[in-house]
Amino acid sequence: MTWLRLAFANLGLSPLTSAVNVLLMTLGTASIVLLLLAGSQVSDTMSRDAKGIDLVLGAKGSPVQLVLSAVYHADVPPGNIPLAAAERWANDPRIARAVPLSLGDSYRGFRIVGTSAEITDVYGAELASGRPWTQTMEAVVGAAVAESASLEVGSQFAGAHGLGDGGHIHEYRPYRVVGVLAPTGSVVDRLILTSLDSVWDLHAGDHSHDDKAHDHADDEHSHGGEAHDHEDHDQSSAEKGHDHAEHDHSHGDEPHDHAGDDHSHGDEAHDHADHDASNGDDAHDHDHDRSRSEITAMLLSYRTPMAAATMPRQVNADPDLQAAAPAVEVSRVLQLIGIGLDGLEAFAWILIVTAGLSVFAALYGSLHSRRRDLATLRCLGATRSELLMSMLLEGLLLSIIGVALGFAAGHVAMEVLGGWLESARGVALTGWVWLPIETALLLGLFAVGAVAAVIPAVQAYRTDPARTLSEN
Amino acid sequence: MAVIGPSGCGKTTFLHLLAGLLRPAGGTIRLMGQDLSELRGAALDRYRGRHIGLVFQQFHLMRALNVRGNLQLAAKLARCSVSNDDLDALCRRLGLDGLEHHKPSMLSQGQAQRVAIARALVHRPPIIMADEPTSALDDDNARQVIDLLKETAAAADAALLVVTHDQRVRGLLDSELELRAPA
Numbered sequence: 001m002t003w004l005r006l007a008f009a010n011l012g013l014s015p016l017t018s019a020v021n022v023l024l025m026t027l028g029t030a031s032i033v034l035l036l037l038a039g040s041q042v043s044d045t046m047s048r049d050a051k052g053i054d055l056v057l058g059a060k061g062s063p064v065q066l067v068l069s070a071v072y073h074a075d076v077p078p079g080n081i082p083l084a085a086a087e088r089w090a091n092d093p094r095i096a097r098a099v100p101l102s103l104g105d106s107y108r109g110f111r112i113v114g115t116s117a118e119i120t121d122v123y124g125a126e127l128a129s130g131r132p133w134t135q136t137m138e139a140v141v142g143a144a145v146a147e148s149a150s151l152e153v154g155s156q157f158a159g160a161h162g163l164g165d166g167g168h169i170h171e172y173r174p175y176r177v178v179g180v181l182a183p184t185g186s187v188v189d190r191l192i193l194t195s196l197d198s199v200w201d202l203h204a205g206d207h208s209h210d211d212k213a214h215d216h217a218d219d220e221h222s223h224g225g226e227a228h229d230h231e232d233h234d235q236s237s238a239e240k241g242h243d244h245a246e247h248d249h250s251h252g253d254e255p256h257d258h259a260g261d262d263h264s265h266g267d268e269a270h271d272h273a274d275h276d277a278s279n280g281d282d283a284h285d286h287d288h289d290r291s292r293s294e295i296t297a298m299l300l301s302y303r304t305p306m307a308a309a310t311m312p313r314q315v316n317a318d319p320d321l322q323a324a325a326p327a328v329e330v331s332r333v334l335q336l337i338g339i340g341l342d343g344l345e346a347f348a349w350i351l352i353v354t355a356g357l358s359v360f361a362a363l364y365g366s367l368h369s370r371r372r373d374l375a376t377l378r379c380l381g382a383t384r385s386e387l388l389m390s391m392l393l394e395g396l397l398l399s400i401i402g403v404a405l406g407f408a409a410g411h412v413a414m415e416v417l418g419g420w421l422e423s424a425r426g427v428a429l430t431g432w433v434w435l436p437i438e439t440a441l442l443l444g445l446f447a448v449g450a451v452a453a454v455i456p457a458v459q460a461y462r463t464d465p466a467r468t469l470s471e472n
Numbered sequence: 473m474a475v476i477g478p479s480g481c482g483k484t485t486f487l488h489l490l491a492g493l494l495r496p497a498g499g500t501i502r503l504m505g506q507d508l509s510e511l512r513g514a515a516l517d518r519y520r521g522r523h524i525g526l527v528f529q530q531f532h533l534m535r536a537l538n539v540r541g542n543l544q545l546a547a548k549l550a551r552c553s554v555s556n557d558d559l560d561a562l563c564r565r566l567g568l569d570g571l572e573h574h575k576p577s578m579l580s581q582g583q584a585q586r587v588a589i590a591r592a593l594v595h596r597p598p599i600i601m602a603d604e605p606t607s608a609l610d611d612d613n614a615r616q617v618i619d620l621l622k623e624t625a626a627a628a629d630a631a632l633l634v635v636t637h638d639q640r641v642r643g644l645l646d647s648e649l650e651l652r653a654p655a
Contacts, residue, residue, distance in 0.1 A: 006545065009536035376532040379493065380591075381521015381549035383514040466493040469528070470484055 003386070007393040010370070017362045022402040024358055028351030029406020029445055030413060035348060036437065037414040039341050041429045043334055046072065049187045050326035052122050055312060057086050058297040063324035064333060070101055070297035071326050073111050073187055076163060077103055078322070080294035085320045090298060094307035097121070099299040102199040105159035105170070110145045112159045112175070112192045114199030114295075120181070122299060123188040129153055130179030136197045140179035144189040144422075151177050159192075159202065170202050185428060200293060352445065356452040359398050363391060363456035374460050375468035388461040395453025396446065403445040407438070475635045476642065477651030483635045486651065487603055490633070491524050492516045504598060521550040525592030525630070527621070529604035531584045533576040539563070539587050540572040543594045550595035559594070566590045566624070581608075585617060593628050600625050602634045606641060618644045 011018045050071050058066040061078025068075035083100065090098030099122055102114035113119070117132055125142075130153040133140055141151050151157065156174040161167035175194060183189055302308060308325070315323035367374075374387055382390075415431030422428050477483050488494040489501060492508045501508045504523055511519050533542050540559060547554040563569050566586045576584055585605070592600050602621055606614035618634070618641060625632035634645060642648065 002548070005541070006534070006537065009534075009541065013536050372532055373534055376528070376534070377549065378517065379491065379520070379526050379528075379532075380546050381517055381551070383517045385514065466485075466488040469493075469532075470488075 003390050003393055004397075007390060007397050010366075010390075010394055011397060014362065014366065018398060021355060021358050021362055021398045022405065024351060024355035025399060025402025025445075025449070026405040026409060028348050028355050029403045030409035031348035031351060032345060032441065033407055033410025033438065034413050034417075035341055035345050036435060036441070037410065037431060037433065038417075038429060039337070040435055041418075041433070042337065045186075045428065046330050046334065048185070049123070050330055052301055053299045053326050054302045054308065055300040055315070056297055056324045056326060057081065057089060057300060057315060057321055058324065060320075060322045063322060064329050066297065066322060066324045067326050067329040068333070069103070070299065071187070073103075073113075073191065077296045080296055081298075081321055083293040083295050085318065086295060086298040089311075089315060089321070090300065092311070094303055094311060095300050096303040097299075097301040100196060100295045101297045101299065102196050102294075103163065103296040104199060105161055105202060106163050106167070107145075107157050107159050107175075107192055108149050110142075110149065110190055110192050111163055112139070112194060112199065114194055114196040116196070119188070119193060119299075122301075123184055123186045125181045125184050125186075125188045127179045128182035130177070133178055133193070133195055133198075136195055136201055137173055137175050138178045139175040139192050139194040139198070140181060141177055141193070142181050142189040142191045143183035145192055146177075146180045151180070153177055153180060161202075173202060189428075196293075196295065352448060355402065356448045359395050359449050359452040360455065362398075363395055363453050364459070367456055367459050371463065371468050374463040375465035378463060378465035379469070384461045384463075387463060388457045391457035391460045392450050392453045395449035395451075395457075397449070399446050399449025399452075402449075403442065406445075407442065473631075473633050474641050474645040474648045475633060475651060476639070476648055477637060478653055479637050481637075481651045481653040483637065483651055484603060487601055487633070487635045491526060491601060492520045518551065522552070522595070523597050523599060525595070525597040525600040527588050527592045527600065527602040527605055529607055531576070531588040533584060533587055533591070535576055538573045538575050539568060539579075539590075542576070542587060542591055546591045546594050550597070552595035554594055562590050562594060565627070566620070582613065586620070589620060589624060593624055593630070596628055597630060599631045599633065600628075602632070602636075604636050604638070605634060606636060606638045611640060614638065614640050615644070 050067075053071055056066055056070045058070060058077060059079030059081050065075050065078050069077040086100065087098075089095065090100075097118055099116055099118045100114075101119075103111060105112040120126070120132075120140075127140070128143065130140070139157075141149075145151060149157070155177040157177070158169050158171045158174045160169045175192070175198070181188065181193075302311070312323040312325060315321050377387060377390075378384075411431040413431065414429060418429035418431060475483055475486060485494065489496055490503065492501075492503075492511065495509065506519065506523075508516065508519075534545060537545060540563075543559055543562065544554070559572075560569070563572055566589060568583070568586055568590060571579065571583060571587075574583075576587070579587065592602075600621070605617050605621065609617060621632055621634065622645070632645070634641060
């Protein structure tokens, strides 16, 4: 027989009351644990995704929106910017790395990002299989994309216009998967990466593939009746041994069109083998007029921290551009999230306090019916301190059971919620982590029951056995 | 020994003084050669637990514990090691075998009284004190309880002190001390 067993047995005398106390403690603890896990992981994920990105160039508008869209791919971008304007800053000696982004299409909810090869350096991503893209319409997919959309090297898919579901599908020009990235735990896992040219090919504004037959300006593709479609276009090009490099591209002043065999280029003739963004070093030549091309954003990394003091202000003076520092915007977003989390956390603490008060009420209320038990224990040889300890133990037990269940429930709920969020929102959260602060929280919450039992325990300590037993 | 007297004469107070639950306003109480006034706090509690077995009129068994748990608790509070075999033997001697796992609420009054007596004996104290053990019993049962107390105390080689106002106890114990209410 131990005091622990006696405490358990005493709690069993009022099973419903004990169960309610445990339930309150469980709910409060689970809520706090869930909020802690979610808040911490969201914060870590946001910081990790923004690591290595000092500044984002984009269209004028909300800097938070720019960062959310360009760094976290969680919002629509505020607009496009001229590539030439962005490149002026990218070539600034204070910049160590510049990664252009061109957004607009998606596949099964995963964003297709026209970019350069350096984007893998930003997120520390490595190929798990395949190779980087070298030509237009070749794509490297993130690990989550590959798993969710069952894509592998050699797979083909057609992007849909827009960043959500329901957009026009570019069936005429499918992408071909040439590489799959290893999981990184960052946002790149959920991206489909390709060259800027690929995106430009599909979204060149007044994009006409053939002056007679094919026009998909604003992505309202209207195909002519002369049997020209993009599938045919690609196939026919291949069949003919069509290679852009073999063309005598003559670039005109007009926005480029690349209507298959009828590329006409003007005097700014260039081939995309020279483009940073094209990622191409092979026979891929293209016909984009870079001076008129637009991108969605550009991710910049400073060569020196000193750049942070001057560059954003200078960029913002440009009428076409906005500079947003992810570190600043992330902290702003986290602050906004934090306000919501604080409210929820306050509610959770109210539950904990309620649980503590409930434990107090239950133990204090039981004192009257247990006065004789306590007096009898003294007669049998129990000391005052042992009575005090036994009452504290009962409160502590209620806490330990409730808190243990609450921690388990909080972590399981986080895992379940994380699974749902990952599939629905692309936010990877897990319940199978233990935060350092949880240890302190665990011990603190254990103490709640003991603290709630202090007054009943002191009353037990003061039990006068002779007087109590004489009351018969 | 029987301590007999009318209600209100101070029998229970006398018992509480002997058990160290109350302190005398004057004089000295020696129990087994120990001056109880020399013991304070936890030391007095431990002395009581180790040397005295108390039987209450209303038994005061722990409701949350079964018969075996009540006996084990008493042994623990007396800082006395009792084996399972010892517990089984005690239960058999008091006719409690088969009831070890019953909660007090499941026991008849007679069974509960025998558990209370077993609890007072489990740690083999040298002194057993019983407070009004027969007041709620009919003649036959009162006699049986006194006989049981005498037998078990004799078997445990313990002194037995029965405090009662029940005149039926007169002559059943070896000696008597009669208390009278103050005039």
